[in-house]
Amino acid sequence: MSYETIIVERHDAVTLVTLNRPQALNALNSQVLADLIDVMAAYDADPGQRCLVVTGSEKAFAAGADIKEMADKSGPDMYSAELYAEWSTRVCATRKPWIAAVAGFALGGGCELAMMADFIIAADTAKFGQPEITLGVAPGMGGSQRLTRALGKAKAMEMCLTGRRMDAAEAERAGLVARVVPAADLLGEALSTAKAIAAMPPLAAIANKELVNVAFETSLSQGLVNERRLFQLLASTQDKAEGMSAFIEKRPPTWTGR
């Protein structure tokens, strides 16, 4: 697959997507969105691919939505085109797991893209922020909502109102990122984590992702019902029979995704 703004590589069952607009610190223009939507849909539809990593460069995961593209767009134009809705409806609709591997700047839309991932692994150089207020706007691709759910009101409000950047160590303490690793190890760590996920039974991977996401969308009692139902559904799969037999027989399992 060849794209204008991203590089796509296959590492066995893991798809690696590298944002590739170095001249603009990977600013997210409409072509990046189109390319990401396309590659995510292809990944979701390919039974041979079981985890995906999105990463950027050493200096920037992504420095935000493309300000130069946005500058001339009018409010009515953005409203009638429902600008950026496709990030939510299409990128976030990916059912299979994906990870953001973040080094350097993850600002504005870059921070928002990272937070759309199932989890973030950060290099010790990572800097997260929602500086939209300094441009006269506010987050528009989920930042005010996902940051608040990840960090709580105090830190999210402070970051949105001041535009201050959060470094990797604080982001880990605050629960924004799963793990911080030395910058030189970021890609290796992200790929080995993705390979570990790719080696899991695929239906159970989709179900586990769905269940954790349900926790953000519903009440505890409804979430617990959802959890029991999916657990019961998974109990009818061949992979459940295989996983439990393999444990009892002290051998590695072979997953079929059925």
Ligand code: HXC
């Ligand atoms: C377009 C960008 C860009 C962006 C950087 N560039 N960020 N172009 N959109 N978001 C370009 C610069 O114009 C410059 O191009 C080149 O990338 C290198 O950037 P520099 O500023 O020279 O680098 P540096 O001095 O190292 O500063 C890095 C930086 C700074 C701190 C990350 O670039 C910065 O503040 N960027 C903007 C961050 C931001 O405000 N993001 C939020 C965007 S709004 P030239 O051609 O001059 O060399 C947003 C809204 C999302 O994301 C929601 C939408 C609804």
